[in-house]
Amino acid sequence: MNYWLMKSEPDAFSFEDLKARPKQTEPWDGVRNYQARNFMRDAMKVGDPILFYHSNTNPPGVVGIAQVASEPYPDPTAFDKKSKYHDPKSDPVKPRWILVDVAFKADLKRLVSLDEMKTMPELSEMRALQRGNRLSITPVTKDEFQAIKKAGMRKAPGT
DNA sequence: GCCAACGTTGGC
């Protein structure tokens, strides 16, 4: 089992949006970065836990727990000329972009902010926190995952 | 294969 952190801008698609989906599941479309694609294509397994992270918001941070909900399959938005994610270099015969479905798993009692994560000794090596990292999908270790989940299940930071 | 130009991400 692998653990993941996946970023989303809440203005575009939030954790609340995921919960509000009829089956609480959403295809993670629009990823146009090869490293992030490779994680979905090669390393994710159905049931892998995901830290759902809100970026480009105030404050940024982990807002909830999701999980991988499908095998990898081609990103249909790449073939859709009307989609903002359209990529003429991807075609159904030889798809370039691959995604998985992501499903709601559990709420946290509160947001675990980026600021707070930076203070947590368990997260000092965490890939998503490294300087300059912009990957929208990164692996996290089991210990990192559990430290963040535990913090999010407490009512207030540090208590 | 190099690298300058350009585009995007995301914290602030």
Next chain:
DNA sequence: GCCAACGTTGGC
């Protein structure tokens, strides 16, 4: 809105 970081593109 700014800008550092970094990925991609394309000329050579």
